[in-house]
Amino acid sequence: MKKSKFASLFLSSSLLIGILAGCGAEEGSSSEGGDTIKIGANLELSGATASYGTSEADAIDLAVEEINDAGGIDGKKIELIKVDNKSDAAEATNAAIKLTSQDKVTAIIGAATSGNSVAQVQIATDTKTPMISPSGTSTTVTVGDDGKVNPFTFRTAFIDPFQGTVAANFAANELKVKTAAVYADNASDYAKGLAASFIKDFEAAGGKIVAEESYVAKDTDFRSTLTNIKSSNPEFIFIPGYYEEVGLIVKQARELGITVPLMGADGWDSPTLVDLAGADALNNSFIITAFSSEDPDGKAKDFSEKFKEKYGKDPNSFNALGYDTVYLLKDAIERAGSTDGTKIKEAIEATDQLELVTGLYSVDENHHPIKSAVIIEYVDGAQVFKTKVNP
Amino acid sequence: MEWIQQLINGISLGSIYALIALGYTMVYGIIKLINFAHGDVFMVGSFIGFYSITVFGLGFFPALILSMAACALFGVIIERIAYKRLRNATRIAALITAIGVSLLIEYGVIYIRGAQPEAYPDVFSNRSFAFLGAQISIQSILILSVSVVLMILLQFIVHKTKTGKAMRAVSHDTEAAKLMGINVDNTISATFAIGSALAGAAGVIFGIYYTKIDPLMGVIPGVKAFVAAVLGGIGIIPGAMVGGLVLGVVETIVSALGFSLWRDAAAFVILILILIFRPSGIFGKNTREKV
Incomplete structure (x- = not known):
């Protein structure tokens, strides 16, 4: 309570000053010499995608609290500066300008959505401030339109096509199937990307x-196409798509006597899916998510308990990703041994198999994470933790 | 035995098209109006069925009958409010009004309950049995039999009852029918009632067979049913049935051959071909223009 009052006071006053002081910003983002490390959180705390932003903010608070209670990073406490970008790209840019030029933060966490993250990329690059988007899944967050990597931009969540890779590994290694069919939504880039990476990795x-x-x-x-698929006798069917159609596909597939495992990605994840397909039909089908609160892994379990204690509910994927982003940053700052933006950036790039709540985390040359994913199985309409696939 | 399965898929899809197409064709036959709001009556019927099953806890048949009755009333109201005063207006005016009514119904429903889809409850068991290597679900058999029974009932009404006789007379020559003492307005209302009731039935059947219903669900089946009606010969009742079934089977075959993305295109290619080579449809006779 006290904290948020302070934050809002701070925010409103600094926003005012910001207009005057904006041009006086000096190069770099170092806050060296102080006894705190300033970290900015540029999140969707209101507006259309506020549920993502506030979920992440809650978990970020928890992580910062934990780190400070344990003595901070290299003896310095984290000072978290939260800014609401109102789920708007222009506001996200303004928030990034404020954080870098006035607050002179060491790094920025956010935004939750890809669009609002892309809106800050230029600021992050110009001011050499490392920026980590917890849940921006579009490739454009870290790779510009010209195909060049945005040097200071990172992400915690895996990108969409990575889920195709996870599905292929799960099918080949865990379910041990030899043949598979792919039934993809032709109207969405998301589904086509997943299908392409599944096919590539399953064949590999x-x-x-x-x-x-x-x-x-x-x-x-979908019956006629499903009949076709059935006649080719696959042992496994991968269906990247969104729950509205997938619900019907699953139902119709089971009616046609297709009993093999069905699998999809986060596009399936909606309670409506169970209504559409029916709990029975969904048995023996799997989806991929970043995090499950039922994950028995020590770190994940610990986080779920702490989160539940503080907020009285089970954490979701956004909570877990927000939490992990803070620890990813902490690890990098410790290894960099400095709050210099370029050194932290290099440290994040060198992150290798860092243990986080959402699994092991490494970064590839495009700043895309290579990390664990959780496989969820539907059992009588309920989502049950099946396994965690490590990279 | 993949082809038997595909045939069953096609006939199930086609019988839904046929039920909707009947309403188009009957209305066209009697007042020469393409009632574009018909697909939306189908949607409303589907929602009435949904709410009577989920909220009032009715079974399939009571829900079907309630939905048919409500749609019949709805169809008559649409006719009385929107089309009756345009009886002597140009055909394009009536057509534009029909499109307006269609949009009004679609977005009226969205206004009332939102645009989110709804999942039909399972009223039949999902059991299916193997027949000649094909999987036939209990649902599709019941759905097919309901469609067939409704079509037979319609034939009976049109050919054996006084209302049916009046409908045929009005369709043949409105002026002469009026002179013979037939109440033309009531006959037209009866036609709308019967056509809309069939659309309501198709809506419930669609919901059970395809599970997902939403306020814009009537658009594509409505247009497909229109194609089916033209294919069979618009204004001719058996033509609509055959047209619907043929269209359903053709679409299924197109998908089965691996061109699933071209399925919708196939329906419209059929429409274009029919309009070029046989504008009066499969069952149509080459009628002379009345002067």
């Missing part, structure tokens, strides 16, 4: 794609 693992079909969003009748 020695599997064979026996059928490759597609549908268009808003279709309702």
Whole structure:
């Protein structure tokens, strides 16, 4: 309570000053010499995507509290400066300007969505301030339109096509299937990207794609294509798409007597899926998520308990990603041994198999994470933790 | 035995098209109006069925009958409010009004309950049995039989009852029918009632077979049913049935051949071909223009 009052007071006054002082910003973002490390959080605390931003903010608070109670980073406490970007790209840019030029933060956490993260990239690059988006999944967050990597931008969540890789590994290594069919939404880049990476990695693992079909969003009748798929006898069907169509596909597939495992990605994750498909039909199907509160792994379990104690509810993926982002940053600052932006950036790039709540985390040359993913199985309509696939 | 399965898929889809197409064709037959709001009556019927099952806890048949009755009333109201006063207006005016009514219903429903989809409850068991290597679900058999029964009932009404006789007379020659003492307005209302009731039934069946319903669900089936009606010969009742089934089977075959993304295109290619080569449809006779 006290904290938030202080934060809002601070915010409103500094926003005013910001207009006057904005041009006087000096190069660099170092806050060396102080006994705190300033970290900015540029999040969607209000507006259309506020549920993502506030989820992450809650978990970031928890992580900062923990770190400060344990003595801070190299003896320095973290000073968290939260700014609401109102779920708006222009506001996100303004917030990034404020954080870098007035508050002179060491690093920025945020934003929750890809669009608002992209809006800060230029500021982060110009001021050499490392920026980590907890849940921006679009490739454009870290790789610019020209194909060049944005040097100071990172992310905690895996990118969309990575889920295809996870599905392929799960099918080939855990379910040990040899043949698979792919049935993708042809109208979405998300689904096409997942399908392409699944096919590539499943074939690389020695599997064979026996059928490759597609549908268009808003279709309702999938029976004829499913009959085709059935006749090619796959042992596994990968269906990247969104729950509205997937619910019907799963139901119709089971009605046609297709009993093999079905798998999708985070596009399935909605309670409506269970209504549409029916709990019975969903048995023996799997989805991928970043985090499950049922994960028995020590770190994840510990986090779930702490989170529940503080907020009285089970954490979701956004909570876990927000929490992990703080620890990812802490690890990098410790290894950099400095709060200099360029050194921290280099330290994040060198992150290798860092243990986080959402699993092991490494960074590839495009600043995309290579990390663990959680496989969830549907059992009588409920999501049950199945396994964690490590990279 | 993949082809038997595909045939069953096609006939199930086609029988839904056929039920909707009947309403189009009957209304066109009697007042020469393409009632574009018909697909939305189908949607409303589906929602009435949904709420009577989930909220009032009715079974399939009571829900079906309630939905048909409510849609019949709804169809008559649409006709009385929107189309009756345009009886002597140009056909384009009536057509534009129909499109307006269609949009009004769609967005009226969105205004009332929002645009989110709804999942139909399972009223039949999902059990299916193997027949000649094909999986046939209990649902699709019941759905097919309901469609067939409704079509037979419609034939009976049109050919064996006084209302049916009046409908045929008005369709043949409105002026002469009036002179013979037939109440033309009531006959037209009866036509709307019957056509809309069939659309309501199709809505409930669609919901059970395809599970997902939403306020814009009537658009594509409505247009497809229109194609089916033209294919069979618009204004001809058996034509709508055959047109619907043919369209359903053709779409399924197109998907089965691996061109699932071209399925919708196939329906419209059929429409174009029919309009070029046989504008009066499969069952149509080459009628002379009345002078």
